[in-house]
Amino acid sequence: MTRPVVHIVGAGLAGLAAAVRLIDAHGPAGVEVVVYEAARQAGGRCRSYYDSALGMVIDNGNHLMLSGNRAAMGFLKRVGGLGAVSIPARAEYPFADLATGERWTLRPNAGPIPWWIFVPGRRVPGAGWRAHLGLAALLRGGADRRIDAVMSCEGVAYERLWRPFLLAALNLDPAEGSTRLAGAIVRESLARGGAACRPVVADGLSAALIEPAIAYLAARGAFVRLDHRLRAISFDGERAAALDFGDARAKLGPADQLILATPAPVAQDLLPGLTAPTRHRAILNAHFKLAPPPGAPKILGLVNATAEWIFAFENRISVTVSAADALLEHGREALAERLWADVAKAYALAKPLPSWQVIKEKRATFAATPEENALRPGQDTRFANVTLAGDWTDTGLPATIEGAIRSGERAADLATQALKGQARRAGDGSTAAQESFLENPRKKRGNP
Template identity: 30%
Template sequence: MTGRVAVIGGGLAGIAATLAVAETGRPVTLYEARPRLGGATYSFERDGLTVDNGQHVFLRCCTAYRTLLERIGSAGHVRIQDRFDVPVLGPHGRSARLRRGRLPDPFHLLPALARYPLLPAAARLRAVRAAVALGRADPADPALDAIDLDTWLAAHGQDGSARRLLWELFAVAALNIGMDQAAVGPAAMVFRTALFGRADAADIGVPAVPLGDLHGVPARAAIEARGGEVRLSAKVKAIEPGPTVLLDGVREEAAAVVVATPHRQAAELVPREAAPDRDRWSGLGASPIVNVHVVYDRPVTELAFAAVVDSPVQWVFDRTTVGGPDRGQYLTVSVSAARDWIDRPAAEVRAVFLPALERVFPAARAARVTDFFVTRERHATFRQGPGSGALRPSPATRWPGLYLAGAWTDTGWPDTMEGAVRSGLTAAALVRRHLERNGPS
């Protein structure tokens, strides 16, 4: 075999793995079937707008992702809050604000919960108790992988109103699945790490440039600057012993291979001899996200983003600066756990979401909609439901030199950009260890 490492898949996991291998000075090639890098984070042009396929955010505690941005030269192209601060809006002028206080962790968010005006005082106290209990839960406890979050919250004193007006705001967005279907384990991980970890852990970061400029373009430049090779529109058809990758009938030997594709493609690529449990990966399924894009002829809100309750609008973001419309305001509504919307025609989505936005932003009633469209990610994440934790594979396979990466692997994190980057770094570390022990020949 040759000394070159092959990484299959140019999403964040593949980028992180390729860059980490290249930084050791070893030759590495990244194969991506599409004509761009970035995986599920990409941009496209539409009638003068630069559109991201979906609204991606991160938290200050996403240290691996933030370090990757630094390594590819994109750290200056994101904005991170000085302090966790989320406006919460509802129809008919109802509003609230969740902002971390000055208390040390893990008490920094408790005053915000205790003052949350959308719940009565007694419900707020119960919410604080439930939050403390969830923050103390062990995400790795197998028992938490077997129960849904809705049931757990109900058992901890959270009635339907509290679950709808408070817990859904973060759980659905973080896990991309309804709370009655979400496993408690990944939810506990989110709350323990982000909301009850370091005081600044949950500060929200958003891209200040299109995703293609944040990830794909600079990642390719960084890999090539370190001696790596990026091959776009290069679809790997199979992996054979050696290991060897097969592209359009051409076999290319490698010192090691990292499969950094979504789990559906990985199950087709990885030989059964290397991963006898690969059929189980299909049990991870998929959960969709829908993004509703609206351009108004005038500004309708001064908020950079907001969470919304009692509305089909879950989170809404001002994309005007990044998207670049000639005039007016460009908003994106991010709808997680979007099974009810993924197949709806755009006209039906418009008929529901435009009135919903007018109820949240009254100024929209006097504005004219100059553009409206919908983007859909059918396989945005795997379904992080009860039992899914047991289906996530470790990065090592039975074949020496063949490894897995992706947010769907057993990273200890939910399916997020942070989880994807961590998986790529883990796979790269295994590659380095393998080559140090065996050496390319």
């Protein structure tokens, strides 16, 4: 009997996580897995590329993971990407206030009882221990509300700790953010103690997450077909029947499954009646071709600056600004100069603007408000053989690497359940992935 095929549309982290999960669950002999990607490179919004302006490989953005991100850490371990990330032994977050010149390092203790807030050298200067309990209100559960409805969004502890933390997690002004999403982040990080809060920084997103996953899949017989943009899905009743790639077409047999791991607007164009978040927030990233000064921390948080986080790599300095919509109208060179001024001040550098690259992600994440969170769809659909994946689906988390990977694994589990239910009835219409395409040499480029 021909193996059932699981077609995965989208080779971002959600799609790759789904493919890895399926291969692990079924083995190459149990199911055919084929991943399609519209671009000529896998990774979606989490990728590296060679930048000709800098003459080096850079990431399209700076993505921070935490040691407590169980899905992300499990994925890295499974595909062999742990060697390309940096994980410190302890949770330490150095900060600099560029207005006052003050510097401090947050040092949460490893366990869940937060005794660190009683130690002045471990907490925010100028704020007492009671002020460090501000996020406790987010752990109460209940209806999803704006954050400013349950906790104070002012004061020293808020400006120097909670605002940077929530802004990075939610990618919007924390005051308007969702208590449900913020509470989920707190429960899985600070509430579990510093052991779950160690920063995990990829020394190249593709090297850590994407390339190992592609190699893992190729070694196990899965197919990743780049430069395949899905134009339309044909339906037969409540089932997806065929995928139209313009000059190639894939038929879905009665046992075959489809996982849509595309951005929300693409999924809405392909699936009739699908609801999804409609408002988004931008992220701004800048890369400077200059080795950081000796002793520079891997991550440095900034207060009273345009730049919010500085990442120190071997041969470059990178900057991230969340909720950056107001900055998008500025020219790239003006932004580079503005952000470099912050970097130079933070590092005490008397150097002119080095070679730079500025990347504007206009629709980086959905707006993590209560209203937009309510629009996120579940991962199953009304179509019997179609499942959704992506950080914009209802993962219970904001749009993060962790949420993307969890969504992919959940979609794979749903597809596996459907495959088990149809195992005895799969037959005549099931088509092997290698036979699903019209012959087209151009479309085969980039396959592993």
